[in-house]
Amino acid sequence: MFEALPEPKADAILSLMAAFRADTRPNKMDLGVGIYKDSAGKTPVMRAIKSAETRLLESQDTKAYVSPTGSAPFCAAMIAQVFGKDADTSRIRAAQSVGGSGALRVLADLLKEGRPDAEIWVSDPSWPNHVPLMKAAGYSLQNYPYYDAATGQVRIDDMLATLSKAKSGDIVLLHGCCHNPTGADLSTDEWNRVIDLLLEKDLFPFVDLAYQGFGDGLEEDAAAVRLMASRVPEMVVAASCSKNLGLYRERVGAAMLLGKNEADATRAHGRLGSVIRANYSMPPDHGANTTEIVLSDDGLNNEWREELEAMRQRMVGLRQAFSEALRKRSNSDRFDYIAAQKGMFSRLPLSTAHIDSLREDHAIYIVGDGRINVAGLPEGGLDKLADAICTVLGDD
Ligand SMILES: Cc1ncc(COP(=O)(O)O)c(C=O)c1O
Structure with a gap:
């Protein structure tokens, strides 16, 4: 039976995550996986969710x-x-x-x-x-x-x-x-x-x-x-x-x-x-x-909306700061689109060779199509990241 199955295809993002975890370089950056991260690189449970879970634990009386x-x-x-x-x-x-x-x-x-x-x-x-x-x-x-x-x-x-x-x-x-x-x-x-x-x-x-x-x-x-x-x-x-x-x-x-x-x-x-x-x-x-x-619940709903809005604004701010860092380093406006785009992702114009070089030479992890997770951008390391990207692109 099982010998007849085709070989499973490796999931590109999961493989990238595994390689990132195994990387011991101290300043490594993960721009790959598609989950929100805060400035500490964590994906915490939202406060409103924690409160609701506590209520649920206390009030739930059946698992029917x-x-x-x-x-x-x-x-x-x-x-x-x-x-x-x-x-x-x-x-x-x-x-x-x-x-x-x-x-x-x-x-x-x-x-x-x-x-x-x-x-x-x-x-x-x-x-x-x-x-x-x-x-x-x-x-x-x-x-x-x-x-x-x-x-x-x-x-x-x-x-x-x-x-x-x-x-x-x-x-x-x-x-x-x-x-x-x-x-x-x-x-x-x-x-x-x-x-x-x-x-x-x-x-x-x-x-x-x-x-x-x-x-x-x-x-x-x-x-x-x-x-x-x-x-x-x-x-x-x-x-x-x-x-x-x-x-x-x-x-x-x-x-x-x-x-x-x-x-x-x-x-x-x-x-x-x-x-x-x-x-x-x-x-x-x-x-x-x-x-x-x-x-x-009105109270929890407001708290959640505020938390979500703070996450959104963090991403908007990161988009602006990153496109500014790229503008400065590349001396061009060709990355300005990053500030105008929406949500958690944008794409960088990177080939496979660029992406390999970012990973191997700069410990920067990006998926194969050049997609970056904006929430994973390092608040204090945007100039360094912009420099690495422009270096692999040959913008010197
Ligand atoms: C475009 C899009 N649709 C749907 C999903 C599904 O998400 P989930 O099944 O985790 O709710 C994702 C998750 O990454 C997504 O990016």
Whole structure:
């Protein structure tokens, strides 16, 4: 049996993490792994989460099953967070999911039942795990061009030109904010152009919202989803609580859908429950229950929003300081895009040889596509980092 299995592919980011841990050089820098880090390089449990966990420990009196779609109050709180607290929720439904990844997968399975012949269009580049997740749900994938490395902007005209060739009924996977890996987001005008095309060509929007609160703010980062929901008849959204609530290992997220009408939404939600039941039966409870407490208690909610805002501002400040350090060292404005981009990631124009040299000669760890984790930038070491980058790029 097992001898017939293909060799597993090494995960590039996990391999990089292992190499970083094994590196004994004192000033090593990890810009690779995609988790938020504070100025001490730690990913602490947020204070509001700790308080909610304490309450949960004291008040929980059963571990009985909840349901395939999870806790209804958690889902309602997530709908309010993503679609807005005043949204008309009559056509919106949600299921608690196993992180954002779980939401992506069960929504993909659901859409496969609805439109078995559809293909999924994914941005080039995208979060690498989008591809295996969608393939595992049985899809063949198509790419649409997204990022212009020379300008740090979205290739909106090329993106629209390619998507206009999609066949009616196809699904378009879009990053709701803080595009991973590029940090380049669509403007409101560009979102409207994308939505015009989706409507004209009868394409189905599938939005991945993994970084709400990391870009322009918690409400601002949901603007694209809310705009889309106000204009399209149907859509799905995969939301993650891994980053903005720091609940990575607890595996919390929400699989959400907007139906054409209430009956459609209710049917789709029921089918989503069946998809989940046939998969892992029920989602884990602890992280979602903790999230529910944080989102529903005014005091904890405010505390969490403040913590999240401080994280966001730290990243914005690091982006500005890093692009300034690069501007000074390179004597050019070609890295200014880093300050303007959003969220936790940006890409540097580095080849494999540059990335190898940064690791071997400077103990700086960056993934193979040049993506850097902005939250991992060293507050006191930006000039040194800029110098190493410009040195390997030959900017002397
Ligand atoms: C774009 C994107 N989508 C979804 C996820 C899923 O996150 P999780 O499953 O940990 O909630 C991630 C995590 O890195 C991501 O970057």
